[in-house]
Amino acid sequence: MKTIMVTGGRGMLGHAVEQVVGEEPRAGSRFEFVDIEEGDLTDKVATRALFERVRPHGVIHLAADVGGLYKNVAQGVEMFENNLLMNMHVMQCCREFGVEKLVSCLSTCVFPEQTLCPHITLPIDETVVHMGPPHPSNEGYAYAKRMVDVQSRYYRRQYGRNFISLAPTNIFGPHDNYSPEHSHVIPALIRKCDEAMRGGTDFVVWGSGKPLRQFVYSPDLARLFLWAFFHYDEADPLILAPGPEQEVSIGQIAQHVANAFGYAKPIVFDTNYSDGQHRRTVTNQKLMSRYPEFRFTPLAEAIKASVAWFQANRTTARL
Numbered sequence: 001m002k003t004i005m006v007t008g009g010r011g012m013l014g015h016a017v018e019q020v021v022g023e024e025p026r027a028g029s030r031f032e033f034v035d036i037e038e039g040d041l042t043d044k045v046a047t048r049a050l051f052e053r054v055r056p057h058g059v060i061h062l063a064a065d066v067g068g069l070y071k072n073v074a075q076g077v078e079m080f081e082n083n084l085l086m087n088m089h090v091m092q093c094c095r096e097f098g099v100e101k102l103v104s105c106l107s108t109c110v111f112p113e114q115t116l117c118p119h120i121t122l123p124i125d126e127t128v129v130h131m132g133p134p135h136p137s138n139e140g141y142a143y144a145k146r147m148v149d150v151q152s153r154y155y156r157r158q159y160g161r162n163f164i165s166l167a168p169t170n171i172f173g174p175h176d177n178y179s180p181e182h183s184h185v186i187p188a189l190i191r192k193c194d195e196a197m198r199g200g201t202d203f204v205v206w207g208s209g210k211p212l213r214q215f216v217y218s219p220d221l222a223r224l225f226l227w228a229f230f231h232y233d234e235a236d237p238l239i240l241a242p243g244p245e246q247e248v249s250i251g252q253i254a255q256h257v258a259n260a261f262g263y264a265k266p267i268v269f270d271t272n273y274s275d276g277q278h279r280r281t282v283t284n285q286k287l288m289s290r291y292p293e294f295r296f297t298p299l300a301e302a303i304k305a306s307v308a309w310f311q312a313n314r315t316t317a318r319l
């Protein structure tokens, strides 16, 4: 029986992996979901103690200090340092404890910002990770996450470890973080539209609503992570996102959320707030060439399910 440890086990993606693992039990593998209570990965001693206890054969490393645009702007130091520390400690312990496979995360926000890098054309693919500076709004997080690619490749080359890195686009789904200052856009809009419906107030979207994003529903991403754990063994990162044709504006996302709640008043856009990165269109050609049969949940359906989860779990959701 092989133990696969999932860090960040009580986060949004951790919950989604647990849900998906339950869908199709895998003979010979048992999953152990751990979170900060079992060991603070920014602390090397605590990280070693966790590996000592669990003795994993595989690790799916989801734990990270994450947040939306406004948290990244406010806490660049912590986003840089906490993620560097967690990723370094996990990789060091994976080598020390002989872990056979490690899956770590980048993000599509790590790629070069096209307006600063005229040589970069959209849609972006996995080959350009280090070919220019990321968008200033999340530079700290982006550089920390870029080191996941560097460190994974070094461990492969120098120690022969099967470490891989995956680059999800913006994630949303049940068990998200809904805090006003720190959350990503979709959970923020879900919380705000819920408050507007219950308080009879306006549904206010920050910024112009014009920026464009590709979004991935957390259960879909969990299936992709599990597929990659068992079937993707290449050195280079793999983008996990719906295709460029699925790119939507923040305004369109807000309308999906409003439709899911039945909010019928006008949506208000508060342009006193910054828009952040305008677009970061990525291609999923490499993923589709490796896993052509995979299908993403339609966005409107995924948002409706995420809204329904929040309405049913409002009192216990991470606010």
Ligand code: GFB
Pocket (backbone or CB within 6 Å): 066, 067, 068, 069, 070, 072, 107, 108, 109, 110, 137, 138, 141, 169, 170, 171, 182, 183, 184, 185, 186, 188, 189, 204, 205, 206, 207, 208, 209, 211, 213, 250, 273, 274, 275, 276, 277
């Ligand atoms: O998910 P988000 O916060 O971050 O989305 P990024 C920011 C976009 O949504 C901006 C608009 O255009 C905001 O103006 N927006 C509208 C809102 N209303 C709100 C709101 O109430 N809250 C928030 N947060 N946004 C993230 C990175 O960038 O991308 C992360 O910061 C991560 O590190 C993620 O990499 C994938 O999409 O701009």
